[in-house]
Amino acid sequence: SAESGCDEPSYGQFKNTALGASFDSFGSERYLLTEDNRSLRQIAGQVPYDTILIMVNHQRYGGGGIYNLYCTFTTDNQWHEYLMLHEFGHSFTGLADEYYTSQVAYNDFYPRGIEPVEPNITALLNPAELKWKKLVTPGLEIPTPWEKKEFEAIDLAYQATRQKINEEIARKKREGAPKAEIEKLEAESEQLSLEQSKKVDEFLKKSKYAGKVGAFEGAGYAASGLFRSAVDCIMFTKGKKPYCPVCQEAVRQMINYYCQK
Structure with missing residues (x-):
């Protein structure tokens, strides 16, 4: 370039x-x-x-x-x-975004009453035919209750603050503000992001459902009506973490497809 x-x-x-x-x-x-x-x-x-x-x-x-x-x-x-x-x-x-608290440019991306084609989220129209039922942790309730309200209380406040900082950075750059002012805001944003990631990781690791496969409400940009397979996954939150078992299986199947297995 x-x-x-x-x-x-x-x-x-x-x-x-x-x-x-x-x-x-x-x-x-x-x-x-x-x-x-x-x-x-x-x-x-x-x-x-x-x-x-x-x-x-x-x-x-x-x-x-x-x-x-x-x-x-x-x-x-x-x-x-x-x-x-x-x-x-x-x-x-072809994995879907599993997060739902971050601001996106599209609302109601997945029509209600229609099962998403992506392998890692579901509308759970028929729980008995859950697309990842073979991977579900034995004995786990479907849909699976989780600490949803507590998570939202932690993350929604951060998302609002993050948006305000990003808007302020954009405004200052458009107006040609001093470089030092912009860099200070950018550093603040990065530090806030790091602190929030640690907070969310700690919260989700303490969940009674951590490491289990079920059907957890909140996925695909929607707080209700769509479900993901795990409490946490690299498709749900930021950080150094693996794909959940369902996403791992989807990646494996795609590799096998390319390898003609």
Whole structure:
């Protein structure tokens, strides 16, 4: 690329890069995609490939993954390892986002009364035919009660604060505020993110359902009506953690598909 980084439309900043990657995709400040499919395929086509990962040299938190197309992630952010695995889960395996407290650009993404095609979330229209029933922990109730209200009390307040800080950063960048002011806010945002991640990890690890497979309400951007298979997973919260058993099985099946097993 002629310049490092990527476009940040909400900040009024644009870069000359090989793939034209940009934040603010679909109106979400952290969603990072490229629409220059021609350049992407010309570059990727220089060697055989099964999947495409686009690394973006940027400190800002962001990424994106579209099934059977590509995934992106920023490399200079403290969450780069998580971002790579999470977005890869979308692009390689077709996994759904399991979180539901973060702000997204789309509401009611999954129509009510219709079973999602993704392997790791369900509308639980027929509990007896749960798509991951073979992996359910024996004796576990379906749907599975969990500490949902307590989790929401912890996370929703953080999400509101995070949004305010991000809006303030965007405003200052557009107005050309002093670099020191912007960097102070960015550092505050990163520290807040780290502290919140630790708090959430500690809370979920203490859950009586930690490590078990069931059907936990709250998934796919919806607080109700959609269920995920585990209390925590890399598709649910940030951090150094594995895919849950259901997501692991989905990844395994996709690898077997490519290996023609």
